Amino acid sequence: MVQTPASRDTETLSIELPKAIGLYVTQEQFAAIVAANRDLRLERSAKGELIVNPPTGWETGRRNRSLTGQLDRWYEENEDLGEAFDSSTGFILPNGATRSPDASWVSRERWQALTPEQRGTFAHICPDFVVELRSSSDTLKSVQDKMREYIDNGAILGWLIDPQQRRVEIYRAGQDVEVLENPAELSGEDVLPGFVVNLRRLWD
Numbered sequence: 277m278v279q280t281p282a283s284r285d286t287e288t289l290s291i292e293l294p295k296a297i298g299l300y301v302t303q304e305q306f307a308a309i310v311a312a313n314r315d316l317r318l319e320r321s322a323k324g325e326l327i328v329n330p331p332t333g334w335e336t337g338r339r340n341r342s343l344t345g346q347l348d349r350w351y352e353e354n355e356d357l358g359e360a361f362d363s364s365t366g367f368i369l370p371n372g373a374t375r376s377p378d379a380s381w382v383s384r385e386r387w388q389a390l391t392p393e394q395r396g397t398f399a400h401i402c403p404d405f406v407v408e409l410r411s412s413s414d415t416l417k418s419v420q421d422k423m424r425e426y427i428d429n430g431a432i433l434g435w436l437i438d439p440q441q442r443r444v445e446i447y448r449a450g451q452d453v454e455v456l457e458n459p460a461e462l463s464g465e466d467v468l469p470g471f472v473v474n475l476r477r478l479w480d
Contacts, residue, residue, distance in 0.1 A: 300324040306374060307397055310366070317364070320374040322425075329376075336411040339439060342477040343409060344379050350464075350471040351381070357468075358383040358404070366398040369429040374398055375422065377406040381468060402430035405467050409478075410438045423447045433467040442479050 301309065306320045317329040344362045351360035363378045380403035387401075394400040406426045410419050416438070423436050427447050434447035444462060446454040456462075458479070464471030 301326050303368065303372075303374070310397075317376055319366070319376055320372075322369070322371040322373040324372075333411065335439075336409060339437075339478045340378055340409055343407060343437075343473065346473045346477075347379050347381070347407075347471070350468065354468075354470065356384060359387050361403070367402060368398045368400045369402045369425070371425070371429055373425065373429075375425070377403065377426070378409045379407040381405040402426060404430075404432045405464065406431050406434045408434070408436050410436065410440070412440065420445070433465060435462060437475070437478060439478055444475070 301320060301324055303320070306318070306326070309326065310318055319327040319329065321327060340363055347360050359382050361377075361380045361382075363376060365380065366374050366376045367380070368374050382399075382401060382403050386404065387399075390399060390401060403426070406423075408419050408422055410416065419436055419438075423434050423445065424447070426434050427449055430449075431447070432449050436445040436447070438444070442458040444456045444459055446456065446462075448454070459475055461475055462473045464473075
């Protein structure tokens, strides 16, 4: 059993690890750890580092519910365009990392191109669209690094939403990051046509 250290903004968590597994894990070991710890959100870096994300507080949970709910309503009317996923979904990126965005979407063409083996437990793909909702325990740099990783691995559009600062960073493939201060809404642009998220529900 391994425990993650507690800090001012987090709690101590216990992780059940099979014998002979360290903090650097293979994809196979990671899958075994996830199966033994289904209540935790776990990620794996490109180097194989095991990353433990504590359960979210109520504010982050409420904001994430609003975000995924708005994405789901758009998805229900546009199912033919692709597949939408919530924060519990892990993806194996081309660089080998296993990441779980707070919300994501994959185009129908790219999703259907995956073989059954590539879909597996964690699909071997980087979503076209990703969202990271910064919580009070996240450093800004750590979330920015994740957004750059998504873009470097094939994401077309990404939003880093920072409720504490009422600030959004928009990441687009091949472009500089755009920063918006206290925006009321965001558009899915050409990636998710017609999708507009109401940010007032996340700021309140």
